[in-house]
Amino acid sequence: MACLHDHSCEDHDCSSDWSLYKHIDIPKVSALNESVHGSVKSVFKAWEQRLSSSEGVLESNEGDPELIVFIPFTSDVKIKSISIVGGADGTSPNKMRAFINREGIDFSDAQSMQAVQEWDLAENLQGVLEYQTRYSRFQGVGNLTLHFPDNYGGDTSRIQYIGLKGEATQLKRDVVATIVYELMPNPSDHKTKSESGGGMSHVE
Amino acid sequence: MCLLEADDHLVQRHLFRREQENYRFIFQTLQFLLRFTLFIHQSSTMVLEATMICIDNSEWMRNGDYAPTRFQAQADAVNLICGAKTQSNPENTVGVLTMAGKGVRVLVTPTTDLGKILACMHGLEIGGEMNLAAGIQVAQLALKHRQNKKQQQRIIVFAGGPVRYDKKVLEMIGKKLKKNSVALDVVNFGEEDEAKTEKLEALVAAVNNNDSSHIVHVPAGSNALSDVLLSTPIFTGDGEGGSGFAAAAAAAAAGGVSGFDFGVDPNLDPELALALRVSMEEERARQEAAAKKAADDSSKQGKEGESTSQDATMSENVGASASESENKKDDLMDDENALLQQALAMSMDDPAATVTTRDTDMSEAAADDQDLALALQYSMQEDAKDQSDMSKLLADQSFVSSILTNLPGVDPNDPSVKDLLASMQNQPEKKEDDDKAPKEDDK
Numbered sequence: 001m002a003c004l005h006d007h008s009c010e011d012h013d014c015s016s017d018w019s020l021y022k023h024i025d026i027p028k029v030s031a032l033n034e035s036v037h038g039s040v041k042s043v044f045k046a047w048e049q050r051l052s053s054s055e056g057v058l059e060s061n062e063g064d065p066e067l068i069v070f071i072p073f074t075s076d077v078k079i080k081s082i083s084i085v086g087g088a089d090g091t092s093p094n095k096m097r098a099f100i101n102r103e104g105i106d107f108s109d110a111q112s113m114q115a116v117q118e119w120d121l122a123e124n125l126q127g128v129l130e131y132q133t134r135y136s137r138f139q140g141v142g143n144l145t146l147h148f149p150d151n152y153g154g155d156t157s158r159i160q161y162i163g164l165k166g167e168a169t170q171l172k173r174d175v176v177a178t179i180v181y182e183l184m185p186n187p188s189d190h191k192t193k194s195e196s197g198g199g200m201s202h203v204e
Numbered sequence: 205m206c207l208l209e210a211d212d213h214l215v216q217r218h219l220f221r222r223e224q225e226n227y228r229f230i231f232q233t234l235q236f237l238l239r240f241t242l243f244i245h246q247s248s249t250m251v252l253e254a255t256m257i258c259i260d261n262s263e264w265m266r267n268g269d270y271a272p273t274r275f276q277a278q279a280d281a282v283n284l285i286c287g288a289k290t291q292s293n294p295e296n297t298v299g300v301l302t303m304a305g306k307g308v309r310v311l312v313t314p315t316t317d318l319g320k321i322l323a324c325m326h327g328l329e330i331g332g333e334m335n336l337a338a339g340i341q342v343a344q345l346a347l348k349h350r351q352n353k354k355q356q357q358r359i360i361v362f363a364g365g366p367v368r369y370d371k372k373v374l375e376m377i378g379k380k381l382k383k384n385s386v387a388l389d390v391v392n393f394g395e396e397d398e399a400k401t402e403k404l405e406a407l408v409a410a411v412n413n414n415d416s417s418h419i420v421h422v423p424a425g426s427n428a429l430s431d432v433l434l435s436t437p438i439f440t441g442d443g444e445g446g447s448g449f450a451a452a453a454a455a456a457a458a459g460g461v462s463g464f465d466f467g468v469d470p471n472l473d474p475e476l477a478l479a480l481r482v483s484m485e486e487e488r489a490r491q492e493a494a495a496k497k498a499a500d501d502s503s504k505q506g507k508e509g510e511s512t513s514q515d516a517t518m519s520e521n522v523g524a525s526a527s528e529s530e531n532k533k534d535d536l537m538d539d540e541n542a543l544l545q546q547a548l549a550m551s552m553d554d555p556a557a558t559v560t561t562r563d564t565d566m567s568e569a570a571a572d573d574q575d576l577a578l579a580l581q582y583s584m585q586e587d588a589k590d591q592s593d594m595s596k597l598l599a600d601q602s603f604v605s606s607i608l609t610n611l612p613g614v615d616p617n618d619p620s621v622k623d624l625l626a627s628m629q630n631q632p633e634k635k636e637d638d639d640k641a642p643k644e645d646d647k
């Protein structure tokens with residue numbers, strides 16, 4: 001399998017570079033205009049499995065090639081490059097637009113907003129092409145939204161694999177992850193210092 | 205003879221009621237358990253959702269084929285939905301917009317504040333024609349600008365009036381909603397139209413993604429719009445018991461207006477329940493005694509019949525709950541003489557007819573009072589067995605006596621009242637005419 005690196009693949013394992021998929025918060029991945037709900041999750045896998053469509057393929061709805069994929073990460077990442085494997089017969093996307101750290105982007109937003117970066121894609125059926133990012137703009141990415149406005153003439157758009165290359169930091173951008181609701185106040189949950197063994201207690 | 209029958213009947217009813225009480229107790233326990241388990245599980249089945257409800261306030265909503273009017277039935281259903289949504293998840297938001305009138309107007313943007321939503325439903329004007337496409341598009345826009353982007357988007361449309369748009373246009377709108385992953389629920393009520401149904405079905409089919417969108421057809425009938433909706437997926441969510449509110453409400457609705465004996469939960473307030481039960485027994489015993497008296501005195505002709513029956517009428521007028529009996533007698537008043545006589549003749553000749561007519565009248569009277577309803581039912585059953593004269597007597601008398609007991613300050617053991625009751629049964633025909641006369645005098 002030829003890579004675009006300037007070395008031969010036998011020396012190192014390409015897959016270790018494309019390991020950002022491990023930092024994706026898979027349950028929270030979502031897509032708009034997908035024909036099968038939840039099929040977008042099957043698109044993020046190890047580099048070796050990029051061509052296998054055993055787990056399913058992200059396909060858009062009949063007659064509408066537009067797709068938006070929302071990718072949240074478990075920690076902030078820096079993205080160096082992106083690889084896309086599309087489908088055959090003109091179902092590969094031909095353009096990709098990326099937005100970072102914006103939630104809830106829908107089609108009208110995507111069309112009107114200025115993307116952080118845009119690429120023209122080639123039909124990359126073997127998964128050997130990677131598209132580099134303007135690295136300075138992709139530092140500290142909490143979530144990434146990819147918008148595929150059009151394809152190579154097929155009725156639907158199909159994406160088999162999305163690979164991300166880069167580095168993960170241990171930082172987390174989003175502070176409030178879960179909120180716990182109290183239906184009734186439970187004093188044992190709110191022990192003051194005095195109750196739990198001394199110290200200066202402050203009573204409101 | 206009458207006494208024996210009544211006794212038997214009393215015992216039978218008693219046993220039946222015991223049985224009923226047992227079943228009701230079991231039902232109550234089950235209901236309590238259901239609510240308890242749903243309460244416990246609620247935290248794990250909450251769907252975070254922002255909902256926009258599109259209300260139809262077109263001219264077609266003035267129609268009364270849904271009680272009391274289509275618009276009112278719709279408002280009740282909306283209130284119920286808002287309650288269910290906000291209860292199933294505290295972070296759920298609901299907004300409301302109207303589709304007819306001068307144009308599509310957003311009454312309240314998606315909010316968690318139930319009071320705000322209920323308040324905005326007041327003072328809505330009915331008029332114009334429903335603009336379905338614009339309504340859905342504005343709802344979609346309102347949802348797009350929701351504050352919490354994590355919420356799922358849902359639109360609920362109440363389609364009462366006719367739909368003017370093409371099927372194609374609606375399908376396009378549906379596809380757009382599906383593309384933006386907005387779910388749509390449609391309540392098809394009001395105007396019944398083949399084309400309308402077809403269009404709405406096509407719309408929901410276009411939006412539907414993984415069974416998240418539904419359409420419900422509610423024909424006009426005796427069931428309230430809200431009751432019908434309670435059992436649909438609109439309330440119960442996508443399969444799972446989306447809200448304990450809905451399930452409990454549905455269970456309560458299925459079990460009758462009040463699932464409890466006297467509108468009071470014996471679990472919550474045993475003393476009150478007991479008191480009510482005791483008074484019920486007392487009432488039954490007293491009616492029993494009065495019936496016995498009626499049987500004994502049926503042959504007598506009281507002289508003071510006229511004046512006392514006048515008194516009876518007037519005291520009835522005075523009583524608060526006698527307003528319903530007033531209405532009943534007013535109805536008689538308003539009829540032509542001939543019709544009145546005919547009605548009387550019919551009711552004298554045919555006990556079955558009496559029972560049914562009495563039934564409708566008294567069901568109004570008993571609407572609020574479970575005790576009264578039970579008493580009347582009891583009297584109904586007795587009527588079926590007795591002769592025509594007796595049936596009318598008893599019906600009249602028990603109805604009146606139960607009215608009297610409900611009057612404040614009237615003691616059933618008062619001798620004058622007892623005289624009244626005694627004389628009442630002696631003068632069935634005269635009483636009707638006398639009712640007419642004193643009423644005319646009174647008015």
